[in-house]
Amino acid sequence: MTRPTTPLLDQLSGPEALRDMEAGTLRRLADELRAEVISAVSETGGHLGSSLGVVELTLAIHAVFNTPVDKLVFDVGHQCYPHKVLTGRRDRIRSLRQKDGLSGFTKRAESAYDPFGAAHSSTSISAALGFTVARDMGKPTGDAIAVIGDGAISAGMAYEAMNNAGAEGRRLFVILNDNEMSIAPPVGAMSAYLSSQYPSNPLHRMKSLAEGMESALPGPMREGARRARELVTGQGGQSGALFEALGFDYLGPIDGHDMGQLLTVLRSARARATGPVLIHCCTVKGKGYAPAEKAADCGHGVSKFDPDTGVQAKSSGGPxxxxxxxxxxxxxxxxxxxxVVAVTAAMPSGTGVNIMAERFPGRVFDVGIAEQHAVTFCAAMAAEGLKPFAAIYSTFLQRAYDQVVHDVALQGLPVRFAIDRAGLVGADGATHAGAFDVGYLSTLPGFTVMAAADEAELVHMVETARQHEAGPIAFRYPRGAGTGVALPETPQALEIGRGRVISEGSDVAFLSFGAHLAEVQAAAALLAEEGISATVADARFAKPLDMALVGQLARHHGALLTVEQGAEGGFGARVLQGLAASGALDRGLAVRNLHLPDRFIDQASPAEMYADAGLTARDIAAAALSALGRDANVVPLRA
Structure with missing residues (x-):
């Protein structure tokens, strides 16, 4: 594959070199940087459109501010690829999202230019305010700049931070990267509000809220700034009034691809600001790469692709x-x-509810990046007899835990939680791992917690949840393709709290919870080759736990191993607690809990991540041999 010619980028020593460049040179560098990002992501896959949309903005920020002394905080972080190229990581940019490679998000351990890790939305303003307070209390840090998208700024946490920052009155910079497109088309009043900010008169492109800033602008722009400021302060319109009400000086909207305008505005803001400033910057997601600009999602998340055509590599088919x-x-x-209704938080295609939306559009609700609201919204619908399915990734449901506890569990409301991306997820790494949901849901009174061992079980669990009215119920399932089992023509509701035996043996028992069942069966096959007979059971439920099944396995086998795709303190801990309470441990039963280790696992393929976690079939078989007191060398642990 031919890589782009990048003479300016090749000579760039670091962000400090940008500060001596003229606007015209930075424009040419932007073209090279954009080409480099396209070339790299074509080899790795990743978040293309969002990164292409901030090429000029990223260059301008580094050219104006003194990073890394000044703290540049990207919200979510999936737009940080140009930033990584500029900050000493170009030689590793083609390792993005790969094992032992660069993270697809900002990460403190990678670089001093990443002062705050991010991968979940709407955290940047809170972090920027924290850096600002540290600066004002004498720590060796400079200004803080938060770059947040129009989708991310719709979340409640962003407004909590802006309200606090406005009340504090400290000097900080928030850049609203408004491309009118987050992962899915933004929803709600905020999107409509921002859309209304695009003026037709070129003189209104920049609206200064600080009168002193006008004098810092070139002569031809001063009148436009004065007239724009009148609009912002309510003397002829409401542009920016919301942000000013929160205590911010508002500047914009400005063209995020116009290098001259970006440099002028950022330099003016840096020279004049005394308190919090919000700079409204309008960009195009996927800018400069036609296949991304034309795509429905503007190339938000892409697999490897042909950079000449934009055609992405096709999957090999399968389940x-x-x-x-x-x-x-x-x-x-x-x-x-x-x-039946469905609710998602800005992830309709990511969670699959777009399929329902095509057929029943009036019964699917995308609430934007607002998981807390989504859960309470579902709770009230359940209170009135609707059957809401809250389709949310495991890692994002963490953001709404108080609402799960207070608004759902405490009131015993039958909200159905469809938990996607359970377990380890691959290229997105530790920030998106669904490791904790079993633990944080199973502790809640009245909750039913299930996990699908395969896609057929998932179909049955959807029906189980639909029929369940006794309280909240959750079912978890992994990212990626199923196992290839036949799907049931007619889904059946499962008996609550009842597991199943897959195969029977006599020496050791495996009790699997969730999608690791196939690996457990492979471990049993390895043991069979050594003359060891294993029972394999699928728990189906972590809560209520099938203690009749657990007791049977404990009585009739020399060792019992639980296996799950979650953190310690989850399913295995519940089994141990049940065994202890029933007295089953009193006779010396050998028990092993196999789960994710007590550490975060960096990005790699899911298979590599589970190998790192010690959860391969060979690992599981070796653990069984150890529990039986036999030689594990026949199926040795990983080196």
């Missing part, structure tokens, strides 16, 4: 993805039951 199976099963459930 459908769990997400698609869920979306189809939910749609069929909705066809049978008019009370």
């Amino acid at each position: 459908p993805a769990y997400t698609k199976v869920f979306g189809s099963a939910l749609t069929e459930a909705a066809a049978r039951d008019p009370d």
Whole structure:
């Protein structure tokens, strides 16, 4: 694959060199930087559109501010690829999202230019305010600059931070990267508000809220700034009034691809600001790469692709993805039951509810990046007899835990939680791992917690959740393709709290919870080759736990191993607690809990990540041999 010619970028020593460049040179460098990002992501896959949209903005920020003394905080972080190229990581940019490579998000351990790690939305303003207070209390740090998208700024945490920052009155900079496109088209009043900010008169492109800033602008722009400021302060319009009400000086909207305008505004703001400033910067997601600009999602997340055509590498086929199976099963459930509704937090295609939306658009609600609101919204609908399915990634449901506890569990409301991306997720790494949901949900009174061992079980669990009215219920399933089992023509509701035996043996028992069942069966096959007979059971439920099944396994086997794709303190801990309470441990039963280790696991392929976690079939078989007191060398642990 031919790589782009980048003479300016090749000579760049670091961000400090940008501060001596003229606007014209920076424009040419932007073209090279954009080409480099396209070339790199074509080899690795990743978040293309968001990174292309901030090329000029990233260059301008580094050219104006004194990073890394000044703290540049990207919100979510999936737009940080140009930033990584500029800050000493170009030689590793083609390792993005790969094992032992660069993270796809900002990460403190990678570089001093990444002062704050990010991968979840709407944290940047809070972090920037923290850096600002540290500066004002004498720590060796400079200004703080938060770059937040129009989708991310719709979340409540962003407003909590802006309200606090406005009240504090400290000097900090928030750059609103407004491309009118987050992962899915932004929803709600904030999107409409920002859309209204695009003026037709070129003189209104920059609206200064600080009168002293006008004098710092070139002569031809001063009148436009004065007239724009009148609009912002309510003397002829409401542009920016919301941000000013929160205590921010508002500047914009400005063209985020006009290097001259960016440099002028950022330099003016840096020279004149005394308190919090919000700079409204309008960009185009996927800018400069036609295939991304034309794509429905503007190339938000792409697999490897041909940079000349934009055509992405096709999957090799095989079983459908769990997400698609869920979306189809939910749609069929909705066809049978008019009370079924679905709620997602800015991830309709990511969670599969877009499939239902195509058929029942009035019963699917995308609330934007607002997981807390999504859960309480579902709670009230459940209180009135609707059957809401809250389709949220495991890692994002963490953001709404108080609402799960207070608004759902405490009131015993039958909200159905469809938890996608359970377990380790691959290239997105530790920030998106679904490791903790079993632990944080199973502790809650009245909760039912399930995990699908395969895609057929997922179909049955959707139906189980639909019929369940006794309280909140959750079912978890992984990212990626299913196992290839036949899908049931007619879904059946599972008996609550009842597991199943997959195969029977006599020496050792495996009790699997969730999608690691196939690996457990492979471990049993390895043991069989050594003459060791294993029972394999699928728990299906972490809560209520099938203690009849657990007791049977404990009585009839020399060792019992639990296996799960979650953190310690989850399913295995519940089994141990049940065994202890029943007295099953009193006779010396050998028990082993196999789960994710007590550390975060960096990005790699899911198979590599589970190998790192010690959860391969060979690892599981070796643990069984150890529990039986036999030689584990026949199926040795990883080196």
